[in-house]
Amino acid sequence: MLLKELPEWWWKRPGLGKLSDICERSDEIEPDEVKPDEVKLDENELDENELIPIELVDSEQGASGSGEASWVKPGAEQSGCMKSGLVYSLGVRDWEEEPGRMRESQAIQSQLKQAWVKISTKINKKREFTRVSRKLKKFIPTLKFLLFFVFFLSLLLPVGCEREPAEEQPSPDPEPPQQHEEMVEEDRTDVGDEIAEDKIVGDEIAGGEIIDEEIIDKESVEIISEEIIDEVLLDEDDSLGLEPGQMVRDARLRLYSEDGSIRWEVSSKEAVRRERAAEISFYPVLVDSFTGENGKFNSEPAYELAGEEGHYLEDDQILTLKGDARLESRELLFLSADISWQLESNLIFSREKTIIKGKDFSAYGQGFEAEADLSRLNLKGSSGERARIVWEGSIHEENTEQ
Amino acid sequence: MKKIPSSNNGLIYSGYKFNFSSKVFAAILVAMLLLIVAVTPLQASYQELEGDDIYISALEEEDEYLFEVRGNALFKTKDFEITGGEADFHSIREELEFRRNVIFSSEDIWVSADKLFYELAQERALFSGAARLKYQGMDATAEEVEHLGQEEMLYLTGGVEGVRNGEEFSAREVEINLAEEKINLKGQARILLPGGGE
DSSP, X not given: OHHHHSOGGGGSOSSOOOHHHHTTTOTTOOTTSOOOSEEEEOOSOOOTTXXXXXXXXXXXXXXXXXXXXXXXXXXXXXXXXXXXXXXXXXXXOOTTXXXXXXXXXXXXXXXXXXXXXXXXXXXXXXXXXXXXXXXXXXXXXXXXXXXHHHHHHHHHSSSOOOOOHHHHSOOOSOOOHHHHHHHHHHOGXXXXXXXXXXXXXXXXXXXXXXXXXXXXXXXXXXXXXEEEEEEEEOOSOGGGOOOOEEEEEEEEEEEEOTTSOEEEEEEEEEEEEETTTTEEEEESEXXXXXXXXXXXXXXXXXXXEEEEEEEEETTTTEEEEEEEEEEEESSXXXXXXXXXXXXXXXXXXXXXXXXXXXXXXXXXXXXXXXXXXXXXXXXXXXXXXXXXEEESSOHHHHHHHO | OOEEOOSSSSEEETTEEEOHHHHHHHHHHHHHHHHHHHXXXXXXXXXXXXXXXXXXXXXXXXTOEEEEEEEEEEEEOSSEEEXXXXXXXXXXXXXXXXXXEEEEEESSEEEEEEEEEEETTTTEEEEEEEEEEEETTEEEEEEEEEEETTTTEEEEEEEXXXXXXXXXXXXXXXXXXXXXXXXXXXXXXXXXXXXXXX
């Protein structure tokens, strides 16, 4: 049976996992006690090494807990634990020095995605501030001397001199986009630590911030990332002839409609741009579709599409989920493989074995083709095995029970 | 019976050993039997719709669909089977429609027609277009054949002609009581006996 062959991850909803999964390396765990479905963060400003108040809410069990976590700057030991017996960390070790640790921290990010997204947006700003501060710290002795000199002069002269406030306090504002882009163009090898942008708009992913606001008004693709790491990812299969590209961590790729509504959003822990092939790969891939009825778009995702890896071909406008893939809406669950989404025709399809689970029926086919709003789908049979729908129990009895 | 202390968890009665594992085994056996009994009715009401291609369209109500089978349609239950070129099933109205070379077959009845309209809730099947019925040695054609499952009745209407046990017959309408196995010819009814008399 296909169902038995499916891996364990198949049955797990993407997004937040059990807190016990996150905390399994800690001695302070009380497993399965709370399974948060929401992580709320206090709106306080974050400082490095500062404990962040965090509230966990589990709506299913009506449970909630509060505690603290800390952000640790890259390179430092991670710490930060939830109190109330629940422990986790939001810290990140130095990725470049300890690649193994990078994966560990990445898993934590994935589990606490909501929290991570909210925190890291602020952290990026904080990083920017910190970087500027470090540069300015070098000039503190000089500034002190200048200040003393100006103060001394002001005592001597009847008319005082104006001080330069900008030199006393570094501006917390991030660098202008243009400067950033120039920096990336000039020296890409130094981008890793320098780029901490969290938003890229346009259909370019490499090279830091690329903003083209006009595209938002049109049907366009927006790529948002929490981190951009300028690592050269060598493809193992050189026969593909792909250019080495950049990798984006915790990436989100959005497709907008003509009126600016989000049509769908692709989320992934890692996204890789292969420039020559005009392809973006996601490992794993999660697609939230905001497609609604009659060509309209919902504010909440209508369904989600998940797989181990996804490949978006920009020229053909096809997103393909390689391997086992799952499509889940409120009413239907599709279990299939190699599911593709053709944006131009707005069709989702697969040529592989497919199982569709409805409320009172199961459908089996050798592939499917569906309109993007799932209002109508075609379950395909083959010469060897026809498409079929099975109702366990009488159709009439089930309708009567309802 | 003498109780003999045992070194293990079980007790031995006159050579018969009845220990904890036996109880567990018995409990498992009973549970399996109960499971089989519980599952049997589900299998009995198993229903299936098959075809070369199936289109599923969402209806206005949640979890309700129109199933359109295109090419070699088949609907089968434990009691009967229907085949045809194509079929539609509307889950809200509980209506099943078969078209092109439709054949209905159950243990007692065989019907072919161009079209079948089946209301599952009422167990009413209406065969139309060159309908042909085979039932207990009777082979008849009519414009329409109506099968009422709850009433256990069959009605053939419109130019009914056929043969039953060597007797040719014709009528405007034929009524068959399946429960009592009675056949009633109505309207210009004629029976041609094998000897040549009417």
